[in-house]
Amino acid sequence: MPLWKMPFTTKLLGSAVVVLPLLTLACGATPPRQLLIRAGRLIDGTGAAAQSNVVVSIEDGLIRSILPDKNEPAPAGVHVIDARTLTVMPGMVNAHAHLFSGGGCDPGIGTGPSQAFRNLHAALRGGVTSIADLGAPVEFVTALRRHVGTGRHRGPRVFVSGPVLTAKDGYPIDFMGREAVEQAAVIEIQTPMRARALVRDLDKAGVDLIKVGLQERSYNGEPLNMMSEEVLCAIVDEAHQQELRVVVHAATRASYDLALACGVDILGHGCLDPIDDATIEKIVQKDILVMPTLFVFESPLWGPAHLERLDEPETQRTLTPEIIAHLRQYAAEDKTSYEVLPPYLQTGISREDARKGYETLLESTRRMHAAGVKLGLGTDAPVCFNWHGSPVQELKRLEDVGLTPLQALSVATRGGAQILNLQDAIGTLAVGYRADLIAVAGKPDIDLDDVSHVEWSMIDGVMQNLDGPTLGEQVAGFSRLAWAWL
Numbered sequence: 001m002p003l004w005k006m007p008f009t010t011k012l013l014g015s016a017v018v019v020l021p022l023l024t025l026a027c028g029a030t031p032p033r034q035l036l037i038r039a040g041r042l043i044d045g046t047g048a049a050a051q052s053n054v055v056v057s058i059e060d061g062l063i064r065s066i067l068p069d070k071n072e073p074a075p076a077g078v079h080v081i082d083a084r085t086l087t088v089m090p091g092m093v094n095a096h097a098h099l100f101s102g103g104g105c106d107p108g109i110g111t112g113p114s115q116a117f118r119n120l121h122a123a124l125r126g127g128v129t130s131i132a133d134l135g136a137p138v139e140f141v142t143a144l145r146r147h148v149g150t151g152r153h154r155g156p157r158v159f160v161s162g163p164v165l166t167a168k169d170g171y172p173i174d175f176m177g178r179e180a181v182e183q184a185a186v187i188e189i190q191t192p193m194r195a196r197a198l199v200r201d202l203d204k205a206g207v208d209l210i211k212v213g214l215q216e217r218s219y220n221g222e223p224l225n226m227m228s229e230e231v232l233c234a235i236v237d238e239a240h241q242q243e244l245r246v247v248v249h250a251a252t253r254a255s256y257d258l259a260l261a262c263g264v265d266i267l268g269h270g271c272l273d274p275i276d277d278a279t280i281e282k283i284v285q286k287d288i289l290v291m292p293t294l295f296v297f298e299s300p301l302w303g304p305a306h307l308e309r310l311d312e313p314e315t316q317r318t319l320t321p322e323i324i325a326h327l328r329q330y331a332a333e334d335k336t337s338y339e340v341l342p343p344y345l346q347t348g349i350s351r352e353d354a355r356k357g358y359e360t361l362l363e364s365t366r367r368m369h370a371a372g373v374k375l376g377l378g379t380d381a382p383v384c385f386n387w388h389g390s391p392v393q394e395l396k397r398l399e400d401v402g403l404t405p406l407q408a409l410s411v412a413t414r415g416g417a418q419i420l421n422l423q424d425a426i427g428t429l430a431v432g433y434r435a436d437l438i439a440v441a442g443k444p445d446i447d448l449d450d451v452s453h454v455e456w457s458m459i460d461g462v463m464q465n466l467d468g469p470t471l472g473e474q475v476a477g478f479s480r481l482a483w484a485w486l
């Protein structure tokens, strides 16, 4: 039985006291002020080796101490969570995701608020306690963030960039279509003055960071308008004046060069083109953070060979029947089209180029990591076989490019928090940090697959209901969103 359904015992190390069903907490009762977690193993997120048998004490949602477990009784009235058979670690921070998207290979399929709730709950079940949406209409995504809140069992903490800022007809309009512009999920900017005004407006609307789309060619090789240096540098300068960070979609050599010239804070992807030592050195010196997003470039190739994943209950819970049918169709067409990928993401992507680009991406990430570039977790989910709830896929690919499992876990926790500039609040288990943590069965620092075996998840010291929202909560969620939208 999962822990969030089990009786919540105040029994302390021997003396049985009261039992209070945990579900009352999940239904809005005040969470206990003080908690103790007895952890069999603890990974703190810094990259340090796991500790054995420790007690984490939590008060008012913050970590107050982490001490060796001496089997002592807890003070009266303090709730105890027994995780002696589990590994406790920080909740993961996915700093590059899309909450309203559907997970099909066609970016238009299955998008909307209903999918956003599925995505949030899948992320939570997959061990993510903080998530950043990098590209959605600002009113919609800030309404979703308000609805989710924190510690309310509605999903991970949500951070938002609002729309993607780009050049006229620039990336990602090439594959998302003009509809993305009509919905203001993407905004075209042509002058520095407009750029500055828009950044100020987004700041007023309450975004957590600014997202820019930068790419001089489509994935099928066709040339694209890319934002000018003048406009990008104006965005970066204005954002920094408003104390906002700038994350760019950059995945090619030319977009990396431009991003570095304007001093952006975060590169939202690894590089699909070969990258030289001088560029890597510049990234290290300027302390620019990178989210490699390896799996999103492999998944359109990898997915059709792993159709059994579509039958898994967890996948069926996350994706609608419509998206699952669409993915099966993609896979069927993939079998017959040898030269190019099925034309859903974009027409005419040569299979050979996609494979080569992915291999170059692995190599450039390997070199960046070896040179000391700081990496953070971003899955870019959900798109084409890369959906929410499986951060382990990204972590295993980080292992492929030379990170140890412990380092990959640090990228997923402390690294993601660094991207969001919250490295002093979340992503690490240490005194004074928010009690955002998960407990997993097994030893993820030895076998990364174990990070998917999430037994329970806690945000701000509040145990989350991993079963997802009840029907009543969903109805309330929709009406809140609709209200915000009006």
Ligand SMILES: [Zn+2]
Binding pocket: 096, 097, 098, 134, 135, 380
């Ligand atoms: Zn993205």
